Amino acid sequence: MKLSRVGTSVAMTAIAALTLVGCAAGGEQGGNEGGSDLPKYSPAEQLEGKLSATGASSQEKAQVAWLADYAGLQAGVDVKYEATGSGTGRDNFVAGTSNFIGSDRAFKAEELKENKFAVCKDGTDLVEIPVYISPIAIAYNLPEVEALNLDADTIAKIFDGKIEKWNDPAIAALNEGVELPDTKITPVHRGDDSGTTENFMDYLSEVAPDSWKYEADKVWPKEIKGGEAADQTAGVAAAIEGGEGTIGYLDASAAGELQTAAVKSGEEFVEYTPEAAAAIVENSKLEEGRAATDLAYELNFEGGNGGYPIVLVSYLIGCAEYQDAETGKLVKDYFSYVISPAAQALAAEKAGSAPISDGIREKAQAAVDAIK
Known part of the structure; x- marks a missing residue:
């Protein structure tokens, strides 16, 4: 199977995303920029504010599409995502320079114990949800x-x-x-x-x-x-x-x-x-000992039953409770959008990813609903 090639360099991700956001925001309100047969999404309320995110370059094409579509839905919210790579994204989240991140793996259990996440309230859990499944x-x-x-x-x-x-x-x-x-x-x-x-x-x-x-x-x-x-x-x-x-x-x-x-x-x-x-993710289980908002999967790489065994599950990561409640409200809204059938279908169309299953979405939505 062949998928459309990345058209912009990773170094230009943030610029490309901002350009698309500006175009969408300047157009008719409503978003849902994909094909007419894709499902539609409507936010619960109109918000205003800014979010800055970094992280996985695997999500690059999906994030560009999501940001453009989301800008048509939430014209008052300016979301920037720079594809720095997962490792840099996790470092930025620990340091507090990113409000949320994309990462091709969840934080390890020992990292959760060792690190204090600057944008999160002390003692809060992380929200780690799978949003991008790809071979x-x-x-x-x-x-x-x-x-x-x-x-x-x-x-x-x-x-x-x-x-x-x-x-x-x-x-x-x-x-x-x-x-x-x-x-x-x-x-x-x-x-x-x-x-x-x-x-x-x-x-x-x-x-x-x-x-x-x-x-x-x-x-x-x-x-x-x-x-x-x-x-x-x-x-x-x-x-x-x-x-x-x-x-x-x-x-x-x-x-x-x-x-x-x-x-x-x-x-x-x-x-x-x-x-x-x-198919591989569907046959995998969640890691034990994690918070209810932390959906880190322990992948079954053995394959079989037509499953392709080398799989990337990329996460959005944020705080269950933010130092700043307004930031939490914006992150909650964007995360809700990304896991929606509309956004997942858009990523499948633009980036060739596999939409998350209804079962994964249900668990992810419960985790996102806990954000404040």
């Missing part, structure tokens, strides 16, 4: 190889530098009848702090523990030598496109016209689709 595509650049199958063990060895040529027997065994070139493999990984990296390594740790010995983290393992580093989702896409023999992992919304591999899930090889990614 993590394994993209490659081999013009003569139209289709490619990979499994977790082989992917782990490629990114660890243990498999160095495209015609390696391990790859050939998964691709019977395919003529693989004697081309050097150049793995491309994220050079910045990234929740996508952490999700990708979490998958390898869970499914290929014998071949992947590194702990899942937002930072690529320093022990791995070679390969190429690229910042942000768009940087990874550009690096793969720019070099034959490359392979990398990235949010599927940025895969564009890149070649992408089918990944083994259960006993079959599955192409990525939003629906296949959503």
